[in-house]
Amino acid sequence: MTLLTRRLTLCAALALAAAPAWSADTAEQAAIRQLLRHNFDKPEARLTVDPIVVQGAHAVAGWTQGERGGRAVLRRDGKGWQIIVCGGEGLRQAQALADTGMPAADAQALAKALAAAEARLPASHRAKFATFEGLMRMDAHGGHPAH
Template sequence: MKKNSLSTVLLVLMFTLPCVQLFAQEVKSANHSATHAMTDAQSIEHVMKALFEKPDAPLKVSPISIEGDYAVAGWIQDQRGGRALLKREKNKWSIQVCGGDGLTQANTLTMTGMSSASAKRLAAKISTAEKNIPTEQVKKFALFEGMVKVDGGKHDPHASHGSNAHSK
């Protein structure tokens, strides 16, 4: 009788083990996909680094403040810095404008097409985020002189940005 029970257990294991392994692979694959989906902040950092980072000049992107389909990201490269205004269209982030302190002000943000209410909320988020980082870093964001339209990520590396702007 014990021999039959052992045979039955072995048969059950033979047929169920492949199913359990397949299920485990599906769960692992689902978890892999979920963990590899980028957050908005990660997508923004990726877009900015793709445009501006160089092997000899890494780009630090932080903080990133998001309001709806708009975001402002601070950046530092070498001893220079600034801010970038990004917009999400069709689930893709692109840089619209690079600037300095102007991109922290609601009235400037509304000039980019953002609603007044969204601009005020984004300006408040930027202020809050920048209070949590070192003052030296925030001062570098102000080094970018003027405003440069980037045209949805189609950055012209030969465009004149002033002496403190970054380029690819």
């Protein structure tokens, strides 16, 4: 390999590494994004859903709406995806994810994938996920159950 070829190869590799890692949603991610937007998007307060990580029949999606945000834990059943819990920082931890009823192995994998996916976001975006305080269990229709 000549010096020029090596330099061109290095330049191409650096350009690819520096390019945004935008990729099309998987079918699962698209369904989750659509579900969250259907339930919570408002004309005056658009919902942004990113990142979405999926492991088996479970997923975690980060969302922002204006200056606030949080995370949603979802479970897939025979009818599709269902929101089971909304929360903030706690839903980054494998133990908190396991406490929602998912297998420990899925919780570990989701926590790791979520950390990697969120690391690619700007710090200002990630900070919004922490504005959701506590945990809120959701009903089968994606609503907040009566207290």
